[in-house]
Amino acid sequence: MEEILNTLGHFGTYQKLQFFHVFLLSSCASNHMFSSVFLEYEPETRCYVPDIDDNSSTSLNSSVSLNDYIPWDDETGKLSECLVFPSAPARDFDNASLQMAVQCDTWVFDTSYRTSIISQWSLVCDKAYLRAIARGLFMTGVMLGALVLGSVSDRYGRKKVIIVSALANAVLGITLAFSLNYTMYVVLRLLLGVTCSGIYVTSFTLGKLGRRSRPGCM
Numbered sequence: 001m002e003e004i005l006n007t008l009g010h011f012g013t014y015q016k017l018q019f020f021h022v023f024l025l026s027s028c029a030s031n032h033m034f035s036s037v038f039l040e041y042e043p044e045t046r047c048y049v050p051d052i053d054d055n056s057s058t059s060l061n062s063s064v065s066l067n068d069y070i071p072w073d074d075e076t077g078k079l080s081e082c083l084v085f086p087s088a089p090a091r092d093f094d095n096a097s098l099q100m101a102v103q104c105d106t107w108v109f110d111t112s113y114r115t116s117i118i119s120q121w122s123l124v125c126d127k128a129y130l131r132a133i134a135r136g137l138f139m140t141g142v143m144l145g146a147l148v149l150g151s152v153s154d155r156y157g158r159k160k161v162i163i164v165s166a167l168a169n170a171v172l173g174i175t176l177a178f179s180l181n182y183t184m185y186v187v188l189r190l191l192l193g194v195t196c197s198g199i200y201v202t203s204f205t206l207g208k209l210g211r212r213s214r215p216g217c218m
Contacts, residue, residue, distance in 0.1 A: 022162075022203040023203075025162065025166050025199050025203060026199060026200060026203045028166075028169070028170075029166075029169055029195070029196040029199040029200065030196075032138075032169070032173065032192050032193075032196055033196065036134075036135055036138065038114065038116070039116060039117055040116055040117055040118060040131055040134060040135065041113075041114060041116040041118065042116070042118050042131070043109045043110045043111065043113065043114075043115075043116065043118060043119055044078075044109070044110035045081045045107050045108070045109055045110070045118075045119075045124050046066070046070060046078075046079045046080070046081060046107065046108055047069075047070055047079075047080065047081070047082070047083065047084035047104035047106070047107060047108070048084075048104060048106035048107055048108050049066065049069045049070065049084065051069065052066065052069065066079060067079070068085075069084060069085055070083070070084050070085070071083050071084075071085070071101045080101070081107070081124055081125060082103055082104065082124070082125035082126075083101035083102065083103065083104065084101060084102065084104040085100060085101055085102075086100070086101075086102050103125065103126070104125075106122075107122055107124055117134070117182070117185060118131065121181070121182045123182070130182060133186065134182075134185065134186050134189060137186050137189055137190045137193070138189040138190065138192065138193045139193060140190060140193065141189070141190040141191060141192065141193020141194040141196070141197070142193040142194070142196055142197050143193075143197075144193070144194055144197070145165075145193060145194035145195065145196065145197025145198050145201070146197040146200075146201055148194075149161055149165070149194070149197055149198040149201055149202075150201045153198075153201065153202050158202040159202075161198055161202050162198065162199055162202040162203065164198070165195045165196075165197075165198025165199045165202070166195075166199060168191070168195045168198075169192065169195040169196065169198075169199065172188055172191050172192050172195060173192065175188060176188045176189070176192065
């Protein structure tokens with residue numbers, strides 16, 4: 001390889017253009033890597049209290065009387081996200097009162113900063129494990145893409161694989177914004193992980209430079 005590059009030239013105009021295009025595609029794909037920070041942002045949460053909240057967008061701490069309806073969680077240092085007193089307000093927060101609290105099925109989320117899949121599909125309490133599944137499935141897609149598309153690019157060509165992966169990445173990324181439910185979201189994230197690997201594994205080879213040019217690109 002080095003002998004061929006020495007003959008053809010290491011980092012000329014063609015290599016610069018190719019390196020730029022590969023860098024651009026990889027940068028777009030990398031956005032999906034970091035997007036989980038925003039898509040799966042975990043807002044402040046508490047149980048919905050019918051006597052206080054008119055709707056689920058009510059302020060997170062709309063009234064001091066929330067302490068009478070929701071038990072205090074000593075571990076987190078805030079109102080419980082999962083428990084609520086079922087009937088009359090409880091003013092005695094001893095062990096007996098805590099035993100009266102029940103699991104709530106409706107929540108109020110702090111949306112003053114942003115919304116996310118956590119608040120949109122109530123992925124809290126007994127559904128909190130679904131957050132980890134969503135993150136894990138994306139990385140599973142990355143792993144599958146690396147295992148499969150590397151061999152596919154060797155057989156059919158890296159240019160074809162990177163073009164198909166980039167187009168699929170764009171379509172899936174746009175579709176993700178219109179996910180109707182959690183299942184649709186995680187399936188699209190899984191497929192996005194596959195296409196990201198399709199871009200990365202081919203970019204590594206297509207963007208490879210001669211030994212003399214590598215230090216200047218570090």
